[in-house]
Structures are given as structure tokens and as C-alpha cells.
Amino acid sequence: MQITFLDSETGKKASLDVAKKSFGVLKGSAVILQENPSGPLFIAEGVETALSLKSAGVEGTIQASLGLSNMRRLGAKDLQTPLIICADHDAPESPAAKSLEKSVLVLQEKGFHVTVIKPEKLNQDFNDVLKEKGPQGVREILQKSLPDHETHPALQNQVVQENPFDKIRLICEKQLYDYLKSEKQAITTKLKTRITIQSERAADLILHQHQGKPTQEETKLYLLRAKYELDRIPEIRRDLIEEWREEGDFNKKKDPLLAHMIAERQASIEGRLYFEAKKVGKEPSTQIPELAEKELDQHHKKATTLAKELSQTYSLSKELSLRCAKDILRYNETHGEKPTQHQVEQLVEITKNLAKTYPYQNKETFSITFQRIKETDLIFRQLSLAENSTTTPDLTKIQDQAKTSLEQISLQVTRDLQRMMRRSNQLELGM
Secondary structure (H helix, E strand, O other): OEEEOEOOOOOOEOOOOOOEEEOOOOOOOOEEEEOOOOOOEEEEOOHHHHHHHHHOOOOOEEEEOOOHHHHHHOOOOOOOOOEEEEOOOOOOOOHHHHHHHHHHHHHHHOOOOEEEEOOOOOOOOHHHHHHHHHHHHHHHHHHHHOOOHHHOHHHHOOOOOOOHHHHHHHHHHHHHHHHHHHOOOOOOHHHHHHHHHHHHHHHHHHHHHOOOOOOHHHHHHHHHHHHHHHHHHHHHHHHHHHHHHHHOOHHHHOOHHHHHHHHHHHHHHHHHHHHHHHHOOOOOOOOHHHHHHHHHHHHHHHHHHHHHHHHHHHOOOHHHHHHHHHHHHHHHHHHOOOOOHHHHHHHHHHHHHHHHHOOOOOOOOHHHHHHHHHHHHHHHHHHHHHOOOOOOOOHHHHHHHHHHHHHHHHHHHHHHHHHHHHHHHHHHOOO
16 A cells, blocks of 8 residues: 655645655555556556556556556566556656666566656656646657557557547658658657657648548658758748848847748748649759748738728728738648638637737737737637537647747747857857
């Protein structure tokens, strides 16, 4: 038996030197929350993690080890049963991390195939992930962290049923992992993050442009377009910042986040032109960047006229009609066609609703603009899904996703700008 002491006010683990106390024989013991010999054995670092795995609906046997040092004494009866250790994300050189390494080594020496999976953020456990992102968040970490998806059909069956987007995204992820495996490429943490982003971008394109399940070759083309766009965004962003700096007004009038938003729009146009060429078996034109710049410039000029039409048709204010016009033009840039009347009405409604969260400001910061646009895209995706399922937009989750995206992009552009400044300083010093 193991007792966990809780704070009487918060309900969280108490801040004591010894927050857990065990009674009876601990060595080799485990709390079995779920038993299924036909699936993998999930060994959780603690009861909270084991309960989180069960909440996520994974198939297989789930055991709570009741301590890191006790993990080495656990294991399945059959050496062919995969062992998946779900551990807390402790600091690399901490005693907990070293104890985990020893347990993994002992289990491997016994002949078990061991996979260790941890949450992405330092100092998090799977219960933190469950509270922050729900069961789907736990499943996503398990899905993308396993080195070989097809080895664990119990997990592969956990494709989320809530909406088609997740199904498409996981199809894209699996195709990328299969390709990298065939190329014998090491799957680093950085590469896993890139796979997730690339798959989400490809799934968004498939969701809006494709009827039914895409073939493997079609999925490959969408993944190639997503890769092209993700590669181009930082290049376009750097070019814009360099151009503004040469003009001498970068610090006064421009912002690296603005450069990123412009780069995203241009990359979407370029990606569409790249995809259209690839789809018919042609080599993409070297003039794609110039063609995209021209189209983007035309859309900047169209925005005001389109805004006036929207204002008259839907009784929108000047400011809200301009926001909506830009969203419609962004859709056109990405998909190469205008949104349907129903989609326009959806975008108008999204604009009206988001105006409550983001009321018009004379000088809206670029970070607020970015987050508002991101929320618009996520809500629009959810509304598209709702037509074919019972899914309804989770606004709290959408806001969290937009905020996380803003933090990640802000960090990227800041680092990019710092590198550019260092290079500039080095050139000035003749280094």
C-alpha cells in the first residue's frame, strides 16, 4: 500500500520532505490498473501517471511502479512483450534521471525491448499533460514518441475519433516516420517537433482541399508542400528584415513578428504554386517567389475594396470588415480559390465573435494580431469539422493553442534576429 499526502487546501501533493509513504513489500510490487496480455506493458513512474494513461484509453497492461528504483524489478512474463516506460521529465543529470537509466539498463539486460517516453516539457509528468491537454495530449505524446508505430497496434488503434483532422494528421505523421525509417535517419527531439508541425500543416491542406481519404501519393504531395512552406517561411522572414534594416527604419516602424506573418502568407502562395506544378508532374518554376510576391501585393490592394463589400453585406464596421477581408484573401492564397458563400459567412461570424476578445485598437500590437489570426484559423478548422461530426469548437483550448504558437514563433524570430545582428556586427568588424 502507498499513501500520498495531499495539501488540505489545494488538493495537490503536499510540500513535505516525504510526500509518499509505502507499507508492505515494495520490491517487485506494482499497482495494476489495467491488464491486457495481448498488448504492450506500460510501466508508469507513479500512480498519477498510470491513471493518466488509463484516462487516455491506451490498450495493453498498465502498471504503476511505485518508484523509479522498483522499475527494474518489473517486467512481462514474455520477453517479446514491448515495455513502455512512461516517466516524469526530470532534469538530465538529476538523481531521478540516473535511477531511470539504471532501471532501463537492467531491463534491457534481461532481454526486454524497452522504450522510454516522457512529456516534452521539463519537470512535467503525464498527469500534467492530461490536465493541460486532455486525453488526446497524452495519446499524441505516445504516438509520436514510439520508434516504430506498426510494432504497437494497441496504440495505433488509439487514433482519435473526435474529428477527421486528427485522423489525417496521424496518417501524415506515420507516412513521415515510415519514410525516415526507410532512410535510416535518427529521430531526434527536434525532428519529432518538425514532423508534428509538418503533419499538421499538411492535414489542414488536405482537410480543405481533398474529398475523402487521400492516397499515399497524394499525402506525399501535401507533405512536400508543407515542407516547402516551412522551409521558406524563415528565408522570406530574414529577407524582409534585412530589407527593412537597409532602409533604416526597422526599429521604428517594423517588427520581426510582422515579417513572420507576411512570410507565412507569401510562403502559402509559393507552396500552392509548387504543389500545382508537382501535381501535374512538372518541375516547379524558379519564378515562384516573384509570382507569389506579385499576388500578395495584389491582395493588399484588394483588401480595402473587399472590406467595403463585406461592410455593406454583413453590416460590419470598417475595422472588422477589413479583418474579415484579410482572412478571406488568406484563404484564397492558401487554396487557390475563393471560399464558398457559407465559408465567408463562417469567417464573418468568427470575426464578430473574436471582436469581443480582441476589440479594435488604433495600434494593435503584432502579437495580438498574430494570436487573433491563429484563433481565427483554428476556429474555422473546427467549424469545418463540425459539419461532418459532433465536434464543437473548444475556445479555451483554441486560445491556449494560439498562445503556445505565439510563444514558439516569438522565440524563433527573436533568435533569428539575434543571429542576424551577430553576423552584421562581425561583418562590420571585418571578422
